[in-house]
Structures are given as C-alpha cells and as structure tokens.
Amino acid sequence: LTRREVLRREMLRQDEIAAFRRDGYVAVGRPAVPAPALAQARSLLDQVFGRPHDLPGVWLHDLSPGKADLTVPEIINTSHLEPRLLTTPAYWIASRAAARVLGMPVRLAFDHAIFKPGGVGDRTPLHQDLAFNPAADLPTATVWLALVDANTDNGCMCFVPGERELLSHHRVGRDALQVDGFSEIDTVTCPVPAGGFTLHSHRTIHGSGPNYGSEVRATWIMKFVADSRSRKRRLWERSLELRGVPVPHRKAELASAFGAGGADGDPDWATGPSPL
Numbered sequence: 001l002t003r004r005e006v007l008r009r010e011m012l013r014q015d016e017i018a019a020f021r022r023d024g025y026v027a028v029g030r031p032a033v034p035a036p037a038l039a040q041a042r043s044l045l046d047q048v049f050g051r052p053h054d055l056p057g058v059w060l061h062d063l064s065p066g067k068a069d070l071t072v073p074e075i076i077n078t079s080h081l082e083p084r085l086l087t088t089p090a091y092w093i094a095s096r097a098a099a100r101v102l103g104m105p106v107r108l109a110f111d112h113a114i115f116k117p118g119g120v121g122d123r124t125p126l127h128q129d130l131a132f133n134p135a136a137d138l139p140t141a142t143v144w145l146a147l148v149d150a151n152t153d154n155g156c157m158c159f160v161p162g163e164r165e166l167l168s169h170h171r172v173g174r175d176a177l178q179v180d181g182f183s184e185i186d187t188v189t190c191p192v193p194a195g196g197f198t199l200h201s202h203r204t205i206h207g208s209g210p211n212y213g214s215e216v217r218a219t220w221i222m223k224f225v226a227d228s229r230s231r232k233r234r235l236w237e238r239s240l241e242l243r244g245v246p247v248p249h250r251k252a253e254l255a256s257a258f259g260a261g262g263a264d265g266d267p268d269w270a271t272g273p274s275p276l
C-alpha cells in the first residue's frame with residue numbers, strides 16, 4: 001500500500017464523518033488498516049515496548065490506578081522513539097481519516113501506545129483529553145487504532161456522546177485523570193476489529209474497560225490537530241517524516257510541554273533519571 005493509494009482511497013463513509021461531527025466520536029468497525037500494514041506498525045511498537053527501561057522515564061506511564069507496579073504500560077511520544085512509524089500505511093490512513101472528519105489539513109500533535117495486559121481488571125478512567133493540556137485547544141481528531149480485536153472482554157473504547165466544555169477532573173493513580181460527574185453507564189461501548197479504529201475529539205469523554213482476556217490489548221493512539229502551517233512548510237515537514245527524520249520543531253514543543261529546558265539546553269525528559 002503506497003501513500004498515494006492511501007490518499008486516493010475514501011477511508012470513511014459520509015455517515016461516519018457526520019457521526020463524528022454530531023457526537024464527537026465515531027467507531028470504524030472494519031479493518032481499515034489492512035493486516036500487513038497493521039503487523040508492520042505492531043512490530044515497530046513491540047520493539048519500543050521491548051525496551052521500556054531505556055526510555056526517558058517520563059515517557060513511560062502506568063495507567064493502572066493506585067498500583068505501585070507498572071501494570072498498564074503506556075509509552076508516550078512513540079513516533080519520536082521510533083520515527084519509522086511515521087512512514088507506515090497505518091499512519092497515513094489514520095492521518096487521512098482525521099483530516100476527513102475535521103475537514104481540514106492536520107498534523108500529528110502527539111502519539112502514544114497502550115498495551116493493556118490480559119487479566120488486568122482496571123478501566124482507563126473516563127476523561128477528556130483536553131484536561132491533560134487545556135492550553136492546546138485546537139480542533140482535534142484522535143485515532144485509536146486497534147492492533148488486535150478490541151471488544152468488551154478486553155477493554156475496547158467507550159464514549160459519552162457529545163463534545164463538552166472542559167469539565168473538572170481528578171487524578172487517579174500516577175498518570176491518569178478522571179472526569180467528575182460521569183460514569184460507565186453514560187457511555188456507548190465501541191468494539192472494533194484489529195485494523196479498525198475509533199476517532200474522538202479532545203472534548204469527548206471517553207475511557208476503556210478492563211481486559212478480562214488472556215492477550216495484551218494493544219493500541220496505537222494518534223492525536224491529530226488542525227494544521228495552520230503553510231502548504232510549503234507542510235510539504236517540507238512531510239518529506240522529513242517520510243524519510244524517518246523527526247520534525248525539528250517538535251523537540252522544542254515537547255520541552256516546553258514538560259516545562260523544562262530552553263531552546264538550547266536539553267530538557268529533563270532527555271537527561272533525568274527514570275522514576276522506575
């Protein structure tokens with residue numbers, strides 16, 4: 001599958017685009033990312049998950065509420081750790097789908113992967129992504145790409161329909177946030193097969209269920225935001241991405257997001273000790 005073929009394909013149906021705009025989320029319940037392309041992305045992510053203790057500590061999260069051990073590992077900034085992810089058809093498909101639902105050019109603002117192990121009875125608490133970074137309030141479409149079949153047994157995504165103002169949240173465990181005033185009974189559960197995905201806005205309340213299965217529930221999550229750069233700049237950055245070169249401005253963005261380092265100095269996520 002070439003990038004040109006992906007760009008030519010109509011990834012989403014009109015009713016799916018309309019559903020995203022109405023409800024703030026949509027589930028694409030078919031393998032939009034073909035199996036070989038999915039396997040390629042999975043293998044790159046497996047390599048990142050295979051060396052968790054080599055990562056900057058703050059890039060390794062645990063979404064398991066209140067547990068001392070790392071039981072629901074999340075690795076953030078996965079495409080910085082493995083830039084070849086940006087050259088995969090899975091990424092192009094996700095990017096194209098996000099652009100379609102928002103109806104505008106998009107850029108990747110953030111990506112992460114969550115490998116929820118089998119037998120982990122924890123939910124990912126309900127939250128709005130905006131709560132993690134209220135200053136970054138741009139039109140957003142986040143693609144939650146299922147690397148395995150995701151269903152109610154192994155913790156697929158669930159959503160409270162509708163985009164809302166930023167609501168109050170409280171911290172759960174080390175790295176998770178939970179919205180106040182909503183619970184699972186307010187949600188719609190969205191199973192998708194491997195290669196299927198959900199799309200959601202940063203204002204849509206969502207979470208995922210426990211993994212009662214025996215296999216890891218693996219997912220790659222890509223947050224795309226409206227892209228206000230000029231067409232020329234977009235093409236230049238895209239050409240870097242296609243060659244697997246991390247786009248330079250992102251390092252500065254990450255440094256400021258973590259409140260450390262300056263334009264010249266190394267931010268502390270690059271130098272600090274791992275908390276684990």
Ligand SMILES: O=C(O)CCC(=O)C(=O)O
Nearest residue numbers: 114124206207208219221
């Ligand atoms: O995969 C999950 O468990 C939840 C993902 C999620 O809530 C998010 O990416 O914001």
